Amino acid sequence: MTYTSNWDKFDHWLNTRNQGQDEFIQAVREIAADVQPIINVHEEYKHHRVLYRLAEPDRIITFKVVWQNDNGELRINRGWRVQQSNVLGPYKGGLRFHPTVNESILKFLAFEQCFKNALTGLPLGGGKGGSDFNPKHCSDAEIMRFCQAFMTELNRHVGPQTDVPAGDINVGQREIGYLYGQYRRLANEFGGTITGKPLEFGGSLVREEATGYGVIYFTENVMSAADDKLTDKRINISGAGNVALYAAQKAISHGAIVTTLSNSKGTLHIKEGLESTDLNMIISNKESDNALKDAADEGVGEWLARATPWAIPCDIAMPCATQNEILLQDAQRIIDNKVQYVVEGANMPLSEDAAELLHASDLVYIPGKASNAGGVAMSGFEMSQNAQFEPLSFGVLDQKLKDTMAHIHSQCWEDGFAADSDQVNYSRGANVAAFRRLADAIVAQGY
Structure with missing residues (x-):
């Protein structure tokens, strides 16, 4: 078979070896499209076949x-x-x-x-x-x-x-x-073989909150770089797990207006914004089969059965539920509603065609591999605490989380500009910055 480019050759290899594994192919293709130009100008990356190996x-x-x-x-x-x-x-x-x-x-x-x-x-x-x-x-x-x-x-x-x-x-x-x-x-x-442990035997403070908090810290870095701020921004959040709930908690504490939470059964819409006391009630009841509908029954917002948050106008869309939850029609609604930012709290929450549509729009899109990295960062801090037998305070760990999210933002910003654009592409920046670190490690360690 003759290939017209290295991309075509890689894509054929990827699809042939992973037939029927659509989620995996989607994830690899999204990153490969951004890093192929980097590979093309680095002979050592091509020689070591770093993308194939990853x-x-x-x-x-x-x-x-x-x-x-x-x-x-x-x-x-x-x-x-x-x-x-x-x-x-x-x-x-x-x-x-x-x-x-x-x-x-x-x-x-x-x-x-x-x-x-x-x-x-x-x-x-x-x-x-x-x-x-x-x-x-x-x-x-x-x-x-x-x-x-x-x-x-x-x-x-x-x-x-x-x-x-x-x-x-x-x-x-x-x-x-x-x-x-x-x-x-x-x-x-x-x-320290497992992280996320209870505090009584080696767990870490801030672990439960870390991913959600990190999403908000990263969002604030993005907005600061754009001379914008989180205060009074309306945020539609999907999900009702730790990421969604603690992202909502931190957003509210920083002056934002959280208007939705959701689960597989529907969406809780709070038009005037979720109050901290009501959110704390939901958090305390999060193990319930439907804590969000229970909250609506208690007078907290309106329960929209079988609905998602994406048709509701907002400034920031924050998918925090699961992969491929925003489909093409949802992406179009987000664009039609003039949403300014889409910040991923979940892993790959956009379908492939939805991602293409949002990338082509004027809104700022933040990939989950950057914005939801706070959880794994805190896991790394837990591993360090376990190795040193030295637990750290909530305040120290929260500051380390903020610093980590700022560090990730600076990498995405630095690598996010294309030669023909003066607008940062955070998805490209995240993919390229991470790929460089991985590729250089592969080359340095040989084969």
């Missing part, structure tokens, strides 16, 4: 998870750990328990994690893992037994200098505690 996981571990429900019946799930790249440090990335989890989603998340972790400046590689286990409607004892069975299989592949998992969707402090307890028993050691 797009191929170091290994994918797949295993059976057998556990017992409360009726004594055996259940069988599938578990994965995708160890994408460790050229910068031990593999680092969360575990996700959800019935939609599959290899393609975990590969996309692990690939994105490599670039996100590179932007933090910390010595962290990229990985991701999880299971198609659905913890909804399971008892606490069932979740414990599942976590113990999962870690029994995973433990031989992780460790403080090898692979350090963390939480993700449906894996919070409870699940992390059960996973860590089983690891400790099997490994006969107390080390």
Whole structure:
């Protein structure tokens, strides 16, 4: 086969090797399009085939998870750990328990994690893992037994200098505690092998809030660079997990007007803006099946069943739920409503055609690999605290988070200008800055 360009050759290789893995292909293509010009002028990058090596996981571990429900019946799930790249440090990335989890989603998340972790400046590689286990409607004892069975299989592949998992969707402090307890028993050691632990045994302050807070800190850096400010800006946030809730909390405390939160069942619309006391009520009730509708029933805003936030006018759209949640028609509504900024709190929340449409518009688009890197940065700080047996205060960690987000912003700004434009492209800046760090590490370490 004859190729018209290096891009065509890479794209054919990518699609041939990963057939049916649409999420992974989408993630790789988005980054590859920005970094191909960099590769074309660096012979060492071409010689070492850095993009191909980054797009191929170091290994994918797949295993059976057998556990017992409360009726004594055996259940069988599938578990994965995708160890994408460790050229910068031990593999680092969360575990996700959800019935939609599959290899393609975990590969996309692990690939994105490599670039996100590179932007933090910390010595962290990229990985991701999880299971198609659905913890909804399971008892606490069932979740414990599942976590113990999962870690029994995973433990031989992780460790403080090898692979350090963390939480993700449906894996919070409870699940992390059960996973860590089983690891400790099997490994006969107390080390920083998992982050997101409860404070009582090695967890870190600010960890629960870090991703959401970091999204707002990054947004403020973006707005400051544009001689703008967050005060009185109307923000539509999607999601009702930690990222969404703590982004809302920090935004409100900095003078913004948060007008929506959402989940898979619908959207809570608060036209006049969410009050801190009402948000705290939602946070305290976040484990409920529908904390947002419960809040609406208590008089907090209007519940819009089966609706998303994207048709509602705002200044800032902040998708904080899941991948591909903003589709082409949503992107068009955002443009029609003259939204000024789209700031991703989730990983790859835009479908491919939605991303293309927003990139071609005049609004400022901030990719999640930059704006939601606060969570993994705080995980890195937790690893450091565990290694030194020295917990840090909330204030110290919060300042370290602010500094990290400012550092990421400066990298994106520096690499975000194209030769023919005087407007920064944050997506390009994030991709190029992270790629350079990863590529240089690959070249330096040889093959």
